[in-house]
Amino acid sequence: MAHLAAHCAFRVGNVFLALPVRAVQEIIDNPRHTRVPGAHPAVSGLINLRGHVLTSISMHHILSGNADPSQVLSLICEFREETMSLVVDEVIGVFNWDLSLLQPTSVAPKLYRKFISGVYLQGERDYLLLDAHQLIDHLMSAH
Amino acid sequence: MDDLLNDFLIEALDLLETVDGDLLAIERGDLSKERVSSLFRGLHTIKGTCSFLGLPRIETLAHRGEAVLVLVRDGHLIPDSDLISVLLKVSDRLRAVLVDLAGSGTEPEGNDNDLLVLLDKWLPGVDQPAVKETSAPIAAPQSPPPPEATPAPVQAALPAEVEEKSAVAQGQAAPVASTDSATDSTIRLNITVLDRLMNQVGELVLLRNRFLMHTSAEDEVLGSLASGLDRLTSEIQRTVLTTRLQPVSTAWSRLPRLVRDTSKQLSKNVDLVMEGENVELDKAVIDAVRDPFTHLVRNSLDHGIEDSASRKAAGKSATAQLKLIAEQVGNQVYLHVQDDGRGIDPAKIRAKAVSKGMLTQAEADALSDRESVNLIFHAGFSTADVVTNVSGRGVGMDVVRTNIEQLGGSVEVSSELGVGTTITLRIPLTLAILQALLVQVQDELYAIPQVSVTELVAVGGKTGTPLQRIGRSQVIHVRDRALPVVSLHESFGMGTCPDKGLAIVCTAGKTRVALLVDAALGTQEIVVKPLGMLLKGLTTYGGASLLGDGRVALILEPSSFMRDVYLQLEEGQLSFDEQVEVDSQKESILVVDAGRRRLIIPVKALMRIEKTDAVDRYSLKGSPVMPYRGGVLPLVDLMEGRAPDHVIICRHRDMVFGVLASSPGSVQQIHINPLPYEDQYVSGTQVVEGKVAEYINLDDLADLALPITQTGISF
Numbered sequence: 001m002a003h004l005a006a007h008c009a010f011r012v013g014n015v016f017l018a019l020p021v022r023a024v025q026e027i028i029d030n031p032r033h034t035r036v037p038g039a040h041p042a043v044s045g046l047i048n049l050r051g052h053v054l055t056s057i058s059m060h061h062i063l064s065g066n067a068d069p070s071q072v073l074s075l076i077c078e079f080r081e082e083t084m085s086l087v088v089d090e091v092i093g094v095f096n097w098d099l100s101l102l103q104p105t106s107v108a109p110k111l112y113r114k115f116i117s118g119v120y121l122q123g124e125r126d127y128l129l130l131d132a133h134q135l136i137d138h139l140m141s142a143h
Numbered sequence: 144m145d146d147l148l149n150d151f152l153i154e155a156l157d158l159l160e161t162v163d164g165d166l167l168a169i170e171r172g173d174l175s176k177e178r179v180s181s182l183f184r185g186l187h188t189i190k191g192t193c194s195f196l197g198l199p200r201i202e203t204l205a206h207r208g209e210a211v212l213v214l215v216r217d218g219h220l221i222p223d224s225d226l227i228s229v230l231l232k233v234s235d236r237l238r239a240v241l242v243d244l245a246g247s248g249t250e251p252e253g254n255d256n257d258l259l260v261l262l263d264k265w266l267p268g269v270d271q272p273a274v275k276e277t278s279a280p281i282a283a284p285q286s287p288p289p290p291e292a293t294p295a296p297v298q299a300a301l302p303a304e305v306e307e308k309s310a311v312a313q314g315q316a317a318p319v320a321s322t323d324s325a326t327d328s329t330i331r332l333n334i335t336v337l338d339r340l341m342n343q344v345g346e347l348v349l350l351r352n353r354f355l356m357h358t359s360a361e362d363e364v365l366g367s368l369a370s371g372l373d374r375l376t377s378e379i380q381r382t383v384l385t386t387r388l389q390p391v392s393t394a395w396s397r398l399p400r401l402v403r404d405t406s407k408q409l410s411k412n413v414d415l416v417m418e419g420e421n422v423e424l425d426k427a428v429i430d431a432v433r434d435p436f437t438h439l440v441r442n443s444l445d446h447g448i449e450d451s452a453s454r455k456a457a458g459k460s461a462t463a464q465l466k467l468i469a470e471q472v473g474n475q476v477y478l479h480v481q482d483d484g485r486g487i488d489p490a491k492i493r494a495k496a497v498s499k500g501m502l503t504q505a506e507a508d509a510l511s512d513r514e515s516v517n518l519i520f521h522a523g524f525s526t527a528d529v530v531t532n533v534s535g536r537g538v539g540m541d542v543v544r545t546n547i548e549q550l551g552g553s554v555e556v557s558s559e560l561g562v563g564t565t566i567t568l569r570i571p572l573t574l575a576i577l578q579a580l581l582v583q584v585q586d587e588l589y590a591i592p593q594v595s596v597t598e599l600v601a602v603g604g605k606t607g608t609p610l611q612r613i614g615r616s617q618v619i620h621v622r623d624r625a626l627p628v629v630s631l632h633e634s635f636g637m638g639t640c641p642d643k644g645l646a647i648v649c650t651a652g653k654t655r656v657a658l659l660v661d662a663a664l665g666t667q668e669i670v671v672k673p674l675g676m677l678l679k680g681l682t683t684y685g686g687a688s689l690l691g692d693g694r695v696a697l698i699l700e701p702s703s704f705m706r707d708v709y710l711q712l713e714e715g716q717l718s719f720d721e722q723v724e725v726d727s728q729k730e731s732i733l734v735v736d737a738g739r740r741r742l743i744i745p746v747k748a749l750m751r752i753e754k755t756d757a758v759d760r761y762s763l764k765g766s767p768v769m770p771y772r773g774g775v776l777p778l779v780d781l782m783e784g785r786a787p788d789h790v791i792i793c794r795h796r797d798m799v800f801g802v803l804a805s806s807p808g809s810v811q812q813i814h815i816n817p818l819p820y821e822d823q824y825v826s827g828t829q830v831v832e833g834k835v836a837e838y839i840n841l842d843d844l845a846d847l848a849l850p851i852t853q854t855g856i857s858f
Contacts (some may be wrong), residue, residue: 019808032693032694034687034694034695034696035587036586036678036681036684037634037635037636037683038635038683039677039678039681043677043678045695046674046687047695048689048693048694048695048699050673051342051346051688051689053672053674053675053688053695054675055676055677055678057677081675082676084675084677092207098450138676140676140677
């Protein structure tokens with residue numbers, strides 16, 4: 001039997017992405033961001049999650065170089081033992097995917113390949129499986 | 144039992160847990176550099192401590208294990224499960240010996256030849272293990288090479304990590320027998336428990352603040368409850384804080400013994416002097432600097448300090464002095480390890496870096512002496528030609544740097560060949576709760592630690608102190624002293640410097656800087672929350688804090704703003720800490736050397752002073768120019784063929800040009816009274832500090848120059 005893994009799918013602009021569900025802790029509606037001058041431009045700012053200060057990463061900036069729109073969601077995720085927020089537009093839902101059907105990153109636009117570990121076709125849509133470690137390495141090395 | 148031994152046992156047992164965890168992770172395929180280094184450091188630390196506690200059995204075994212791990216770390220050996228099994232056996236044996244040691248107070252009899260033979264299988268060129276149970280723990284090296292990287296113990300993991308790894312290790316490793324005898328009189332608390340307590344007290348303080356804000360004076364009962372709560376909260380806070388504070392001497396307690404034993408082994412005479420032992424630091428900070436100090440002191444003893452004969456030959460006293468100094472400067476603690484030894488030879492460091500393949504020859508040649516000396520903090524850098532028990536494996540200094548940087552601090556080395564070396568650790572006083580001034584810049588609020596704020600000065604408007612410009616710098620005059628002003632609007636990209644505002648005068652180390660903000664909202668106790676990994680590299684912030692209304696405010700680190708002060712140069716060649724005296728009758732001038740001439744440049748024309756190099760210069764239509772900030776800078780060359788090392792960038796009538804100079808010069812206040820004297824580019828002479836200096840003729844020079852808009856330079 002195929003091995004199914006639950007994924008949380010979300011949208012950023014017109015790009016559809018997904019993360020393993022276990023990485024996502026909760027979803028916050030439009031939290032207040034405190035800007036951090038001097039930080040990497042992909043850092044949207046800091047948010048207060050029940051007394052914890054979290055760094056928020058703009059997926060818009062990472063994918064397109066654009067600033068976040070005014071209405072956003074924060075996916076609260078844990079990467080490398082640190083809880084962070086990923087700023088996205090919309091959460092599509094949770095899907096069980098058979099990872100043996102995962103397509104290689106080469107089917108994705110070149111621009112996004114370094115941050116993803118594969119592509120999953122769900123319905124008519126390609127979902128890019130986000131590789132958070134690569135993403136964080138990229139942000140840390142770029143700054 | 145000896146406190147030292149006790150400490151060692153607790154630490155070593157912890158480290159073995161980490162070692163097991165690392166071994167198991169490596170067996171599972173995690174061959175990451177961090178993992179292998181962590182494993183290596185674990186055994187290295189145990190070995191290092193044993194060597195001065197005189198525990199030859201443990202030392203020998205750990206040393207042999209470490210030798211195999213050197214091969215793994217350097218990529219010469221890929222560990223297979225056989226090797227992992229042997230290393231786990233080594234770890235189990237070490238643990239058994241330690242537990243025995245904890246019970247009896249002496250290292251148990253016996254030998255580990257069975258394991259040593261197994262380890263030797265992986266070591267090329269080693270015959271039978273030459274184990275001498277009774278041999279002296281350390282072989283003194285002959286005439287040790289100059290001071291560079293030293294290995295030494297470093298706590299490989301923070302307690303939280305240890306806990307996690309030990310959980311992994313538990314299933315595999317032999318269970319630790321009771322070590323009660325080592326821990327009878329104290330309770331070891333995981334630092335995370337204290338951290339949690341600290342956070343909770345922090346939240347309590349915030350809650351109290353909000354409660355007090357909403358308590359009106361009219362309700363007597365509520366008022367008295369509120370004041371009771373207020374008092375109790377403050378007391379709890381103080382108590383919790385003091386549980387975490389320890390004098391820095393705690394971190395130094397092992398060092399006198401270390402210095403005594405090691406200097407004996409090396410046949411050197413060393414006086415250890417400690418200053419500022421009572422400076423108090425957070426427990427977490429104390430723990431984190433303990434091992435770096437061991438490294439640094441060992442390093443100094445082994446490499447920095449010469450033997451008596453060489454010292455005498457160099458005209459120094461036969462007994463060397465090793466000084467440990469702690470001082471609180473603003474909201475930082477500076478810890479210095481200072482020796483009067485032979486110093487570090489930058490040329491030798493460069494050569495070593497090239498031979499190790501860390502740098503190309505060209506890259507090495509481009510380094511200043513100061514930068515070269517700082518290469519000792521790079522991973523794998525060791526100039527020791529002989530690997531000894533004391534040092535030479537290149538694991539020391541990079542670990543020191545990593546540990547200190549994890550605390551948000553920095554490490555610097557300054558050294559003078561033949562005179563000595565000083566290593567300075569700068570560590571922020573990151574106490575979890577601090578008194579801070581809240582300031583507003585447009586819509587954002589920032590917290591400035593109260594300890595660094597000296598005064599607030601209203602600036603601009605009808606009544607405020609006027610904001611003045613010196614070149615590109617802005618200054619205010621406070622009691623006849625010029626203070627550089629940094630506008631947070633500009634620094635943070637939030638618009639241009641306002642005409643009116645409030646200057647927060649901060650001390651940053653030995654210098655002062657005024658931060659210009661819109662308003663101050665009063666002081667508050669704030670809880671320092673650390674910033675995440677993506678923001679760790681920003682020196683501008685000491686952390687973040689939550690305000691009463693739930694929003695996040697960044698905590699500013701005033702010292703970091705000094706870099707925004709235009710005139711500030713490397714090593715304070717020209718800095719405001721000399722506090723240029725202002726006198727309306729006088730004019731501020733910069734006096735620079737240009738070849739054999741001395742030039743006077745009015746400070747009002749000054750934009751920047753930059754280091755330069757002869758290779759940067761080109762000729763454009765017969766006039767000298769240099770590339771600068773993306774554009775072309777016209778140059779005035781009065782050097783008569785000598786090599787300049789600075790370029791003074793001036794602006795006059797919106798024209799920009801650079802004057803080549805052999806020194807960055809110094810700012811003076813003088814009565815302008817020149818003797819008229821016309822020469823090319825010069826309009827008069829005046830004696831300054833007993834020497835003739837020439838006024839540059841700004842009008843002449845501006846004619847040579849280019850309008851800023853045409854240079855392409857972005858300032």
